[in-house]
Amino acid sequence: MSEEPTLVVSKIRSGTVIDHIPAGKALDIISVLGIAGKEGLRIAILMNVESKKLGKKDIIKIEGRRLSPEDVSAIALIAPTATINIIEDFAVVEKYKVMVPNIVMDVLVCPNPTCISNKKGEAIRTRFRLTSRDPLKLQCEYCGTIISGDEVVRLVIRKR
């Protein structure tokens, strides 16, 4: 990640840095990752900092947490420009751009109240198929409902 000279945020020893988040989306990401602040993790949230690529961006640094594939899918839906940096011993050991997978499992809730995935008491994992990347469109594999645009962000399951 590109640190701005005016920002004084210490490096993390090991964990995850989510960079190039569109400005203003960091709190959405914190929410879908289920971070409440009581977990004892050291976390830095930087919002509306300057970015060469995006003009303004948000950054999240989380000490001691690795992201699951579902976490990464959720981030891709909210912040398609985000990059994930895996940090070990203060060094970036892996860096990649998030990407919405062709099948999005367990990340979105279906907006159709009579979709079987919304029936109480069933151990059912929601499943959406990516039908278009740009503009973003996904289709529920159970009830066929198509979701797109800002609606997708609203339907990402908040763990907190």
Place this chain on the structure above:
Amino acid sequence: MKETTFYHHDVLSMLDFRREDLELLFNYTEEMHKYTNTKLSLLLGKVVSLAFFEPSTRTRLSFEVAAKRLGADVISITGEESLSISKGESLADTIRMLDTYSDLIVIRHRYEGAARYAAEIAEHPVINAGDGKQHHPTQAMIDLYTIKKLFGTIDGLSYGVLGDLRYGRASTSFIYGLTLFKPKKLYLISPESLRVREEVLQVLKERGIVFEEKRSLGEVIGELDVLYVIRIQKERIPDPMEYEKVRGSYKVTLDLLKYAKKELRILHPLPKVDEIDERIDNTPYAAYFIQAKYGVSVRMALLALVLGAEP
């Protein structure tokens, strides 16, 4: 025989099939016609479960007769049992139970995707007999077979689908079924608030079907070879006010039929309420009773194909 698309496969959506699959089904149906009044032993020793969590008469009874004609035993969940299940047991647990008792499960449920979910749980094949507003593939198989019998072809005809296209599962499956063939033109006729859902339009566009959305039947009646009518799906419209607004908003009348081709045939999955003038029932236009009659033989053919029995 066992290499067919049907053998040990679920029947969830018309979109899972190809034209040649339906042609095979229609050939089997022709065979089955000969036996609709006899008892066969093709499925002797097989058990078919009918899991109807939503009211049904025609579909449930025709599946039951079809299975019994083929020599299968039938167990069923209807009305009372489904109510006691809805008090607590999950659909998944009910399906697991039926899966251990039977060789095939026919399911109807008010939730969209219930049949797909059941199919993911069950080892045995699952046939969707209606899931909410989404699919009713066996009805569409009967509808298309009826058209084939009436016109000798499904291709090259002009179709009108009239009614509650938003909540109607029979109309949705019929429209999906038409995309396997080459209709000349398809008119989707409905009040504004009951237009087909986005995912249906998407399929029509992807599959290059020539279609147009219309407000009233009068605009296109003269062009149609087949008019498919469905009732307003009152039980699926979430808001009673919304229902009141569209109630009685369309009706096929004798007056309108003055502008129709002589060859026009009207189909309806039944039950019908007030969307077709009852005086039409006794005219050559009405094909819905013939259509209902084919229910048993098409379902016999389908059960035989899925369970791998040769007629």
